Amino acid sequence: MTEAPVQTELKRQQIKMANWFTVPSHVLLAFIVIFPLIMQVYISLTWWTPMDGEPWYNAYMSFSWFDNYIEIFRDADLWAAIWRTLLFVAICVPIEFALGLLLAMAFYEKVPLQNVLYSVILIPMMVVPAIAGYTFYLIFQQTGPLNILLSSVYPGAMEINWLNNVTRAFAAVVIADIWQWTPLMFLILYAGLMSVPDDQMKAAALLGASGWQRFTKIAFPRMKAVMTIAVALRLIECLKIFDPIFVMTKGGPGVATQSVSLYLYKQTFGDNNWSYVAAIGLAILILLSVIAGIILSRSAKSAAAQAKAA
């Protein structure tokens, strides 16, 4: 009988401490979410820019209602940047996935110098993205190593400037992204492949399944969650792409490699349209939140369905 009050007192103390423990997180979140969000809504309804010389809280002096939002639909450059970013993602992510998966399969059975090669292949993803961008900027120079190597197999000196042509510049930033992030796909998919129960793979081999069949029939269906996570991570990061493109081409030549992030950067610092950028940012925020909400509720549903089936 004396036990119970002690227990509840302890429980009360624990909850009290737990609540205190979440305070710093709540403070930081409020600081970075609530105030900025209110500011962003406010500024997006005005024509304010820091060039006005007015502090931001006086932005109401150039109140513009929803003009910035209407502009979004008329802004051909923005839509071009959106489609370009989607194209970039649609090229990069599948290639990174395919190469990463092939590498994971190649590593499934022992390779000579396994540990060394594994570490070497992981190096690109640890390189600072802006510096990786600079590396590829050097490689694609007119006097860069790519032209030297091509000259040695191709008659005559190659003097292609890779970054000043619309198609080649786009290919260059795609190659840089594939170089840097294929290792990430490999890392995650390899971990997924190694977590497939060994006995199932061995049993399939004993029953006469070929190596290819073992992967497609036994391993891949069991790696669905891992594959989804790997692709989702890359999709999210790839849509945000900025650093390497900014360093390699600044979005050029013209707008050939201008992703959404680069477009926003140019609007912010090139054209000083801060209120317009705030409006686009809010639109992106709402759009991504809706998409994330749908995906999360669907995955929660399927998890619930699985739990029911089990």
Place this chain on the structure above:
Amino acid sequence: MIRFLRIAFVLVMALLCIAPLLWMLSMAFKPPEEWTSAAGQITLLPKNPTFDNFIYAFTGEAAGMVVSLDRTAWWPFFASLLTATVGTIIAVVVGTMAAYAVSRHKVSQGLGLSFLQLRIFPPLAVMIPVMIMWAYLGMIDTWWGLALIYGIVTLPFSFWLMKAYFDELPREIEEAAFVEGCSPWRTFTRITLPIVRPAIASTALFIFILNWSDYLVALLLTRKEWTTIPVYMNALATAVNGELFGVKAAVGLLAIIPPVILGISIQRFLVRGLTFGALKQ
């Protein structure tokens, strides 16, 4: 045959992974006259290898350089180290506390999702108010302003990673301490924290790499004094020599050494880190 193809594929991929960095290495040791010359004359390896690029970056003076560098690489390296370290400490301390509370005592269950949302948005879509706030609070181009934002943007990683560890940790150990009359705070600091210390170390190193690798946030929130090494490196140029290709390669090469070494040393942890603790290796 398949075995041969498999090994050949791995070797080619490993070579492709390292080759671009070898070119950086070669550039870093080339004197200015070899940085750019007519195609066909430029060589893969430096003809007259020299340490001048490194010397120039850190002393501001070197043979062959007409003007001295007004800002050497020391300070940007220090700025990167300081802001990334303080940002990591903020993220790990705040994230670990919240993760413990959420994992053990089921308070603030919505916190995790709020953190995840923070990671989805492109930074440039939400940076306008942050830049205004930072300017208003006088935090533009300060080390604490940059460290604070680093702490906030990497908080989702530390929260989810530490939560995954606390979820795995058996409660019995802590409950035994409670039975002995240990207060919740003492139990946390004396029992739980020492057990998860290796997890905290891996998380901290992982977050340090993320902070060190930032370019965009530093580009937006610093001007001159506290530019971090990636921003400094990409802006290296002088009026006379123009773009300092070799010096940039030298500084860039030095700047990627810490994350690569740390990354390889925690490579067993990377899968877990990158997937917010969802996958284990």
